Amino acid sequence: MGVLSLKNPLSLFFSALYARAPAVRRRSRLKRRRKEVAIKDLLFHLEPEGPEFPGSEFALSLAQAHGAHLTVASLVIQYPPQLATPASFAGGLEFGDVESVVKFAEEYRKIAREAFAQLSKSLPAGVSAEHRMIESFPQTIGEDCGRLARGFDLSIIPQPSPLGPDYAQDIVTGALFGSARPVIVLPRGFLGPAKLTKAMVCWDGGAPATKALAESLPLLERAEKVEVVCVQDDGQSPGDPNGAEILRHLERHGVAAVLCEIPSAKDEAIALLDRAAESRADFLVMGAYGHWRLRELIFGGTTQRMLAESKLPIFMAH
Missing domain, CATH: 3.40.50.620 (HUPs)
Incomplete structure (x- = not known):
């Protein structure tokens, strides 16, 4: 008996097993990660x-x-x-x-x-x-x-x-x-079940938006459609992750998202809510901005307006 040839059935079996192992390991890691970030x-x-x-x-x-x-x-x-x-x-x-x-x-x-x-x-x-x-x-x-x-x-x-x-x-x-x-x-007086099949992520590259994106992954993984919306802003730091980078990041988590860039507007909150209505989103994901002044929390303008005007559930983090 010499070295097994590729025509040997046993050799073919082990070859197929070794080739399949990385995919099995990836699925195993994905299951473990989903368990780690699960909402329980x-x-x-x-x-x-x-x-x-x-x-x-x-x-x-x-x-x-x-x-x-x-x-x-x-x-x-x-x-x-x-x-x-x-x-x-x-x-x-x-x-x-x-x-x-x-x-x-x-x-x-x-x-x-x-x-x-x-x-x-x-x-x-x-x-x-x-x-x-x-x-x-x-x-x-x-x-x-x-x-x-x-x-x-x-x-x-x-x-x-x-x-x-x-x-x-x-x-x-x-x-x-x-x-x-x-x-x-x-929203005030909200009735009905949690319909979260279409998500709209409001992305501006900031730390609160990053926290909201990471925390919302258990919901985004279950959504049928995820849209990342960026308001075009010339003042954004060049070091902040842009929309395309976030799409790649989500893809590595098994979330197939699309990117939508909307023009800068005087009222950013209304522009985002208009886009949510156009895309028929079920819920929004966004970072919450605010600061304390004499023990009173002062919301950022966009955060306050979104909370006041939105007719959709908003997933927020700070």
């Missing part, structure tokens, strides 16, 4: 407005699609204890004021528990859920919501009503800028 722990902020609970169907369907556990959070405003001191009463605050606020908080806890109980009846098969109360003061809502969101892969937050209290927007800003975790912000 969701946080949903429940606002019990009427019987429909805006955003709840979205959260439930997203949890089902990813096999994720869902934590439903309800915000309960506590009364600042310093206002219940004798000095406060001497200053004009009456015991009835304190009692009414405490009573209101307890009534809201009851409403929140009942809302979760009703929501639990709609749990899809295979989805587990729990309820958590966030006890917070108006001035610390942002910090408390940010700390809570750190323990989850993704937060889902419906936009608060413009008629609501001033601190309601702090839920969004706290989770976005205080958690280092991504957030899906839903």
Whole structure:
């Protein structure tokens, strides 16, 4: 018996096996990577407005699609204890004021528990859920919501009503800028499941956009269509990755995306939203820009306008 020739069946078998090994290893690495970046722990902020609970169907369907556990959070405003001191009463605050606020908080806890109980009846098969109360003061809502969101892969937050209290927007800003975790912000009164088949990525080469792109990969991998949209800007740093480079990056992650460049506009947010309407996108992916000024978060202009005007869910990260 000499050296196996290429005509030997055993030789052909091993040759085919060795040739196939790199592809097997690539698929194995892809499966491991998908497992690493999977969405398995969701946080949903429940606002019990009427019987429909805006955003709840979205959260439930997203949890089902990813096999994720869902934590439903309800915000309960506590009364600042310093206002219940004798000095406060001497200053004009009456015991009835304190009692009414405490009573209101307890009534809201009851409403929140009942809302979760009703929501639990709609749990899809295979989805587990729990309820958590966030006890917070108006001035610390942002910090408390940010700390809570750190323990989850993704937060889902419906936009608060413009008629609501001033601190309601702090839920969004706290989770976005205080958690280092991504957030899906839903339009006000959003109803319906998580339809995320067509994605539009708003790309400007900045660090927040990069964070949003990386964090959204589990959703982009499942999307049927992904469009990367760049607003032409002469002021962009030459070192920032351009749209074509991002397409190559996504392709290496198994995401086949297309590039769309739109002209620079005075109102960049409206230009992006117009493009989203033209492409019939289901959701947007973008970086959140903002800075703190005297403990108050000041949104970047485009970020603020997108949140105010968008009729689509926005996946955001900072």
